[in-house]
Amino acid sequence: MIKLSFSNLSILVCVTIISCFVFSNKYWRGEHKVIESDVLSYYGYLPSTFIYQDLSLQFWDELDSNIQNKIWFKTNIEEERTFKMTMGVAYFYCPLFLVAHHLSTPLGYDNNGYTLPYRLSIVLTSLLFYTLGLILIRKSLLSHFSELVTAVTILIIALGTNIVNYVIKEPGMSHVFSFFSIAAFLHLGILWEKTKKTKHLFMLGAISGLIVLIRPVNITVVLFFLFLGVYNKDSLTRRIQLFVTNYKQLLIGILGGCLVIFPQLLYWKYSTGDWVYYSYSEEGFFFTDSKIFSGLFSFRNGWLIYSPLMAFSLIGLFYKNEVVRKYRLSLIPFILVHFYIVFSWWCWWYGGSYGMRSLIDIYPLLSIPLAAFVSDVTNNLKWKKIVFSVITASLIGLNFFQFNQYKHTILHYDSMTFQAYKHIFLKRHVSEDYVKYLDHPNYKKALQGDRD
Template structure:
């Protein structure tokens, strides 16, 4: 339960309140937790910095929401016979129950928002559509309610409800709730700071928008100051944490060059329409939200502009993340789930319109709703049972397994390449790939002073990196992946007692390496005063951009002189390109 990303969200609580080690300096307790409970295969949830501290990658918003249930579990763990280590069963169940409670609160406030616009009939229909017809169902039923999007949905519902209440009565208590809600949402996921657009752009009435907005700010300026103060108070613990651990009040913890926000080149089309994880492909019922925008424009024009502005920016930000499919844990585009609070309003307006239509139109639309709900429920089950692949979906595979409860080996051939979590994957399936030579160096160029008369390249402490390949991905292949086979011969002198040389392969984004892999000859297998063949396979990663470059070379880590020869690199491109 407390695994993968959730492990990172939660790590603030046990590290501070149990182990008094916010900097994660003492790795003994952390290694014990990882070995005992297996929350993650690597500690990708934290980043080591120069002062020796580890910075938790995620902001602490979810830890704050987990906290009441963490403390309750800490009180009962030992009396129930479990270790009070932050990860035993009482903690896991308590946090999960807490997530369920937050989900129920979220649905209650979601209904309250809808009832501001619609009667109970329309509200009930929209609740059914959102819960059973979208990936919110998978998020709450299968994912255990402890991922960030469940909590964000709840706080978005609270924020939207009290925004409506503030615009109706202008009470200061609503301003306080708005401020803390905006702050907490931002503290959970900083890019969700765009939630401030909801209270900022919300508008009631049909009078001149800008004139009335300026008048409102002037009349209730103290409320605006209160909201800003509440946001700052909510964010302050994170700023103090960063200052304590890093010495800086602001710190960017997403240091992996292989992922990040690509604002200039968002992946919007794939994010919405790709069979890999496209939102409209796997949550097609949300098309009705965009149809409903037309009717929303006619009925609630000021709110139409607020919702459209927010959704456009939200989709832009969500699709700007380089790993736009949000890895294996996401059925459809889970990053948009919090926005359902707003998108439900145009759905409600559409349902209201259909309700007044002839019975034949109503039956037709409701039949579509029912069909899409059933597809969503079935595909949620498929996803959970690895029939819908979590990361490797293609259009051909989607239609091949549509409606199936089992997958054949022929079906699996239609998937994207399997990118295992292990550091090394062995490439054996050469029959489905085309081989091409991309680098060969037999070191016969006598001009190079580091060559001997036999055409062999010297490496020593002053020349520790060999020549090698440096090629952009776009020049390497047009496919979604390529296998690389690397081989070289290394002469190890007699009485060599230093670290064996390494073959190195990595991609670089703006000169920063990622998917860095090394391979060395096992010391027990070294042949001294003789040539040793060293080789390994390398699968290209999901590159950040097509401009990222692949570097492969030999790294000599010792001082004694060694020799390199026959450095050869092949690329294997798939014959069937996805």
């Protein structure tokens, strides 16, 4: 039986609130909802494997146009068809996809992979891994912080950030699954630090492979593990000695990661003839022009504009706190490198999204400095606690209000400006001339490096 502590209660409250939104909105009922946009590519592996049994995608020619439009692939110069996205997200979809496939016909739906049961399976999968991610964050934080601090930190991440959109409205996107995987990575990293057991390092390697397979850019999390516990020259020396002493375990961990990634390599070899294949064509990075400031503060999906509570996590990095001291030199290099790479992507605003969706993935790691900030506040003067509580409650409320604006395209998915934001702030309805304040990005120019 689960003890209803502060932190458990926080998770229960968060999951209940989000579940109410999920089941009241019923997005899975829309024929063109859930399995849309990037999800078409993440998901395509499953019907191709289990229904059409053809990963070469030649079956596509025989489908009617409605289903053809739902299978998104790239074609190279040899006319070979390949899914653009890697298959990590499909691993998560798979169990409930198989349930939906076996139930679709008895329930009166076509079992073509794209009817209501399949869409609902993705919604439920996202909600499940959102919950599991919060549970793992709780386990990690309780290693260092009190029940109250852990509960408040979970509340901020689960309800006060843009992750709510990717459980409620766009549940098939990769971010909730990266969120869970990095939460598992953090938990296993802390566990191995305590136990030095081979099984924990093998699992850490496997989850690292999964993190890369969901979104390859998130390979940066390895930096966090490499420097975990390093805070000076002596601790760095001890860290290196630890890896040297346990090199056999490290090799087993690497093996765990390779086993997870290997099916992707097999797929690329089968579909293109190459073991490693870059499926993004002309899309790439501009490393000499990383848009870190814009990514954080632009009204076009800027992270701290639409998830301002996460600013507390950055402030917490610089607290003189024993926990922060242990993690600071693993977190700061990771964050700097991750921000640099993420915002070097040609489309630094990441297309249509509610806030900077690419940073949802790393919320579990940011939970540590966020909890340090919360800990400082809760141990401080009463008036500071009151101010913090009012700010937190207000910004959680604002987050849900702006999510509702985003849902109704009042808050635009890729064209917001300061003037547009000011015009719609705390408004449920806007005038028709609102569009004059929007600044639509030029995607063609962005591909060529003109990304302002």
